[in-house]
Amino acid sequence: MTESLDRQTAAARLRAADDILILSHKNPDGDTIGSALGLCLALRALGKNAAVLCSDPIPKMYEYLDINWYDGSFEPSFVVAVDVASIQLFGENNNVQEYVKRANLCIDHHGSNSGYAYATLVEPQAAAVCEILTDLIPDNLGVPLTPAIANCLYTGVATDTGCFRFTSATAKTHLAAARLMEAGAEAGRLNEILFECRSHSRIEAEREALESLEYYFDDRCAMICLTRDQIVQTGVANAELEDLTSLPRSIEGVEVGLTLRQQPDGSFKISVRTSRDVDACAIARRLGGGGHNRAAGCEISGNLDNAKRAILQEVQKELARCDEERELE
Amino acid sequence: MTESLDRQTAAARLRAADDILILSHKNPDGDTIGSALGLCLALRALGKNAAVLCSDPIPKMYEYLDINWYDGSFEPSFVVAVDVASIQLFGENNNVQEYVKRANLCIDHHGSNSGYAYATLVEPQAAAVCEILTDLIPDNLGVPLTPAIANCLYTGVATDTGCFRFTSATAKTHLAAARLMEAGAEAGRLNEILFECRSHSRIEAEREALESLEYYFDDRCAMICLTRDQIVQTGVANAELEDLTSLPRSIEGVEVGLTLRQQPDGSFKISVRTSRDVDACAIARRLGGGGHNRAAGCEISGNLDNAKRAILQEVQKELARCDEERELE
Secondary structure, eight states: OOEEOOHHHHHHHHHHOOSEEEEOOSSOOHHHHHHHHHHHHHHHHTTOOEEEEOSSOOOGGGTTSOOOBOOSSSOOSEEEEESOOSGGGGOSGGGHHHHHTTOOEEEEOOTTOOOOSSEEEEOTTSSOHHHHHHHIIIIISOOOOOHHHHHHHHHHHHHHTTTTTSTTOOHHHHHHHHHHHHTTOOHHHHHHHHHSOBOHHHHHHHHHHHHHOEEETTTTEEEEEEOHHHHHHHTOOHHHHHHHTTTGGGBTTOSEEEEEEEOTTSOEEEEEEEOTTOOHHHHHHTTTOEEOSSEEEEEEOSOHHHHHHHHHHHHHHHHHHHHHHHHHO | OOEEOOHHHHHHHHHHOOSEEEEOOSSOOHHHHHHHHHHHHHHHHTTOOEEEEOSSOOOGGGTTSOOOBOOSSSOOSEEEEESOOSGGGGOSGGGHHHHHTTOOEEEEOOTTOOOOSSEEEEOTTSSOHHHHHHHIIIIISOOOOOHHHHHHHHHHHHHHTTTTTSTTOOHHHHHHHHHHHHTTOOHHHHHHHHHSOBOHHHHHHHHHHHHTOEEETTTTEEEEEEOHHHHHHHTOOHHHHHHHTTTGGGBTTOSEEEEEEEOTTSOEEEEEEEOTTOOHHHHHHTTTOEEOSSEEEEEEOSOHHHHHHHHHHHHHHHHHHHHHHHHHO
16 A cells, blocks of 8 residues: 655655666656656755666657666665556566565656555646646755756656647646746747657658548548558657557547557557547447546457457447437437 | 837726727737637626627637627727737728728737837737737736636637747746636637647648658658649648648658649649758749748749759758858858
8 A cells, every 4th residue: 555645745755865766657758758857857956866767768859858867876775656657557678677666656647546656646637747846846855947857847748738738738737837938948949849840750650541541430430540561661659659549539520539550469459539528438448448538548359350340339339329418418 | 100008008098998899810810819809808898899800701710719790880989909910911801991090009919010000019029919918908907817708818829829839938828828727718628629620621631742742852851742633622721731831841850841732823832841040931032932031932833843843953052051051160
């Protein structure tokens, strides 16, 4: 059973610690990296040994963050995980799991956090861990936000909200962005790198995806599909494929957007994105998957036709349920 | 010679006035519409007659704003323009120019404002007129921000900054967004309408554009091309085609992005978008066009091969010039 902390207590634990190892989740995104490095810089400003460890290398677009990777030069006596909801999400490389076992603290914004750490600071209403750290670092840890720290935290706040587009972005998220920019975050430069630059392979994958676009149920459902061959040939990164999953749902009138990606074992990973009152999780759950109201996923083995038939059947049921409910309103 | 006002004085003029006509610029965007309607609602809350007039109808995506259009039911005794930098930008329809002549006040964020109104409040550092009004309406005009007003102003702040992506978005812009969301702006719903909805025809045009994608000069130049047939067949709107012009430049490593669109007369309209120190205007000017440093355009008659050859020749020259300059640095 994990101990649930408030900001003040979490900061006090960090202030009392030294030789601190900060863990990010596998397939790292802007929030887990930004919060890990931002916290690392703040702890170093307090004169402590601190470094970051992650199972996977960071995507190229985050290379502007000069990460203090753990190189074994100190023996960690305090382990803190940032933006990691459960143990499986840490990955297996770089001996990460060895440190996970003795995680002293986890700072997270996922309400689903499994409580694997000895103590946890979870704020589900925060759009990003970096949003929490934007106040925690100066107000509770007592370290002024430098431009370098601000750039780290802006990275997480901006990427986890699709540049303030998602419903997860609240007034507090904008207040955090304002505070970070006042502290010297180069928002303009970072936004260009994070949101206006697409790799050749991503463009190629986008072309293939649009080529595969199909509409169903009076255009209320749109589906794109990438086979294993296409994924390998384009060389598109996993994070970029993740981005693509928002494409079918972004089409006018589409209530369910489906993205099918063939896995190395031939099965299909299906991402379900919905709008309005359509329950993505209900669709995915019936096929053994899960997720949130508007974003969920599942995996289906068998060939493409089977996968399509199975997921479309569940989409149809859910759309019918919505139609009934809407009529009752 | 226009009189330059501060917020307090501008608000005092509005408080003293009645029968107020608010003018937007032609081809209205989110900021001119959002600030016009937001101001209109605030003035009505003060018990005044107020209405909005614009030369052109508003784009479909702004239809969620329930605009109080001027219907001639009162004779305007005070005219205020919002987000309009010069007289030509008002357009010619709906008898607009008649009212422009006696504009009592202009509230704007364009440093280039020509000063056509009797009095002007210009704040060039504001990302949007709606950003100015977010504080002016409650703090100077004395009208609390209602959810309806907040939705109007959020529309302008978000659209004029590409959802907080552009360099024009400052810490103050985020503070404005936070204030508007605290006042009830439905940011999530509006962002979905404004930034996450693409028409079927736009998706189709994007597919065709990606299909046509070609790289030149070691991938430093990317080109997309849409023939007249493709434009007609997809039924894509002009504004959506404008959006597409940012696509080739958004590809990693691309310094010059070119978009060729065939016109009804068969000629090719070419949009030039550049990054870093590459001068888009220099490229377009040599072919009889013009524009800005990073965004310019020109038109070339003749067939597609001719158009490509002509523009690529100029791109090559400009890239060579940049290489020379960079070597000297």
